[in-house]
Amino acid sequence: MANLFRRLIAPVAPAIQRDTVRLRLDDAEIEVLRVRDPRARRLKLSVDERGARLTMPLRASLASGERFLQANRQWLQQQLARFDGDGLMAPPLALRETGVLPLRGALLPVRWQEGRFTRIEVDAEGACIQLPARAGDASLRRVLREFYEAQMRADVGRWLPAYLPGLSRAPARLRLKVMSSQWGSLAPDGSMALDLALALARPSAFEYVLVHELCHLLQANHSPAFWAEVEARFPHWRQERDYLREEGRMLKATLRQMLQVQVPA
Structure with missing residues (x-):
């Protein structure tokens, strides 16, 4: 009973929050997934085939996230370019089509x-x-x-x-x-x-x-x-x-x- 009571009164862990922010690069405007993660300890920028992602601690301000994005625009553009044309990445294999x-x-x-x-x-x-x-x-x-x-x-x-x-x-x-x-x-x-x-x-x-x-x-x-x-x-x-x-x-x-x-x- 005591364990059940402690679980009932324990604070609920903050949920991960997601939204998007637009960022202008040299040749295009992109959407960056912005994620507020209670586990995050620092600002982090990553790129995969789904696009760009900015991970932020809960305490970080939106302004600090914007400054971080602007400071890393060149790196972000280079990483996105890799997914567009370099490496092993290939178009998804479509059913019964050349690939x-x-x-x-x-x-x-x-x-x-x-x-x-x-x-x-x-x-x-x-x-x-x-x-x-x-x-x-x-x-x-x-x-x-x-x-x-x-x-x-x-x-x-x-x-x-x-x-x-x-x-x-x-x-x-x-x-x-x-x-x-x-x-x-x-x-x-x-x-x-x-x-x-x-x-x-x-x-x-x-x-x-x-x-x-x-x-x-x-x-x-x-x-x-x-x-x-x-x-x-x-x-x-x-x-x-x-x-x-x-x-x-x-x-x-x-x-x-x-x-x-x-x-x-």
């Missing part, structure tokens, strides 16, 4: 075939997507996700045997999911989760993330001892970490665009 399929650091031309079942096959000419005549957009997104999951499990199946002998145990389970910022995680019970966007990255970067998480079976931290374990198994890990830092946002945005999914902000 490309991002996979393992490349963009594969897509061709369509009618068939009894939905499936995707990769050959010398690119990617062939087979769909029943009545299949709609939901079927396409489902087969894309299944395809990426199958590709990742095949890669893990090739790489994992080489690393298992030096580990104290094998991962208990592997989950593949769309992750907002992380590339992987390892639960205390040994279950491993990997970001589905790794299917779009170059294979060496994907393998590095796998090794990184496997080393957490030996060191559940990021101490010098942990990085020594990574170094012993994957000497070129720094190059792959830098690649993911540079291209990671674009890879994650491309996957969300392909699957038409949203992740928590």
